[in-house]
Amino acid sequence: MENSELSVGNETLHGAQAGVGGVSLEKREELKKREELYRVCNLRQRNIRLLKLDPPCAEENNLLKGTLETVSLDANPVYDALSYPWGPDKDHPTCSMLCSGVKIPITKNCYDALRSLTKNLKLQHIWIDAICINQNDNNEKSQQIPLMRDIYGKARRVLIWLGVKTQRSDEAIRWVKYAARNHGPYSSVKMRSFPGMMWPPEWFTRMWTIQELVMA
Secondary structure (H helix, E strand, C coil): CCCCEEEECCEEEEHHHCCHHHCCHHHHHHHHHHHHHHHHCCCCCCEEEEEEECCCCHHHCCCCEEEEEEEEHHHCCCCEEEECCCCCCCCCCCEEEEECCEEEEECHHHHHHHHHHHHHHCCCEEECHHHHCCCCCHHHHHHHHHHHHHHHHHCCEEEECCCCCCHHHHHHHHHHHHHHCCCCCCCHHHHHCCHHHHCCCHHHHCHHHHHHHHHC
């Protein structure tokens, strides 16, 4: 049997996933529930969705859970916004989370960021593009993009996710803290010693993430 491939929205089904009519019954049901979730949390005018994260539960291992809520930007809601690079699996997300009981595909970077931030900052409401915007609805995306300046500008905090920490990233953060205590101009020797030069996170190379920082 030849390997089959079918696109559904922005998702591509491969091989055995493409069943009767090109889409398996399980996948159809999953997509239907996802579209219904976004319809229930409908967006109008200057409305956005916020993700309310459930506290981490040891019994559920690494499962991320939360609910989507619709709010008006003009009502000055209290929330954080996340700025992060989607990562290499942006076209075919390798992770997922449960939103209001519905499985939402997310990238590994998004998953790692939410896991870490939920554990360390005890987040309540957060805006994150991959979840709060229906990625299979181009009309919705075109309606939400013009709101980005207000979304990031009105956020209580804009949290930047550079990635899971490594030895090099720890060295870079220690260097930044050290440099911050020195008020004189940096010498070329100091700049060449910056560990970050050996640790180039994708966040610094993406146009969208730099724009998010400017809008914050």
